[in-house]
Amino acid sequence: MEIVRKETKQRMSRAVIHNNTVYFCGQVAKDTTQDISHQTKTTLEKIDQLLESVGSTRKDILSTTIYIKTMEDFKSMNEVWDSWVIEGCAPARACVQASMAREEILVEMSVIAAVN
DSSP states (O other), X not given: OOXXXXXXXXXXXXXXXXXXXXXXXXXXXXXTTSOHHHHHHHHHHHHHHHHHHTTOOGGGEEEEEEEESOGGGHHHHHHHHHHHSOTTOOOEEEEEEOOOSSTTOOEEEEEEEEOO
């Protein structure tokens, strides 16, 4: 079975595809100077673009792990998330509080999806 790696660097690949499943590295907001709602929105926009680039969609997401800097942002992040998820297609999900790689990052998401 072939493993396809996309945008591979020394430390990681942006996406790895194996057995009709894609694994994306953690995604963060384009502009990390904004609040949690904006960071969540732009992170999800990046995920949409990545899914499209491999022939997948939101409906095909199997699992998402969400890392947030503080649980005080949980409600605001969920408001954006809930409006993004397609009804009846919610993936398995975990959300944990985590220290981020950079101080200004408020949310990071890692996605696994089926590829059609």
